[in-house]
Amino acid sequence: MGILALLIGMYPLLYAFVEEKYTLLGSKAPEILRNTIWRTAFVAHIVFGGTALFIGWRQFGSSFRNKYMGVHRVIGKMYVIAVVISSVCSIYMGFYANGGIVAATGFVILGIIWLVTTLIALISIKNENISRHQQWMTYSYACTFAAVTLRIWLPLLRNITGDPEGSYLAVAWLCWVPNLLAAYLINRKLVEE
Helix, strand or coil: CHHHHHHHHCHHHHHHHCCHHHCHHHHCCHHHHCCHHHHHHHHHHHHHHHHHHHHHHHHHCHHHHHHCHHHHHHHHHHHHHHHHHHHHHHHHHHCCCCCHHHHHHHHHHHHHHHHHHHHHHHHHHHCCCHHHHHHHHHHHHHHHCHHHHHHHHHHHHHHHHCCHHHHHHHHHHHCCHHHHHHHHHHHHHHHHC
């Protein structure tokens, strides 16, 4: 998980070295690409989302967390700021998703859940409820990790189905719903222990 988070966390660098037509931007309509607000949201989303993905995975190791609590707090603050910026941008961008209402709804809901779970985790730690904080951060990072699962599911479904448009519609949901189910199972197991 950590290796995938690090690799996809560096994904924004792709846009510095690869022509737009070979990236996600190549699938966007010219009027969207000329929209300064959308373009700014896109850059902020991938930079801050990539940052959250890149730094967030390390927060889950209890031995690291217990040994370096100060570092954990600094990374946590950076993670929350990155998620707030990236999730708000993703909600806006979701309305412009390829695939119409089905994909747009999936991505907008993901952005809302990502923002809300992160803010609940933040409020929980401010109230010194460590257990609740950890549970909600697990949900938050499950949403962050959608960046990875999207990049696994999309080529897999395209190759299996031969239907790029249908695959994208499915991935708008598959990239995050199973992640949240996994987070639920992880949290449930931790509560039982």
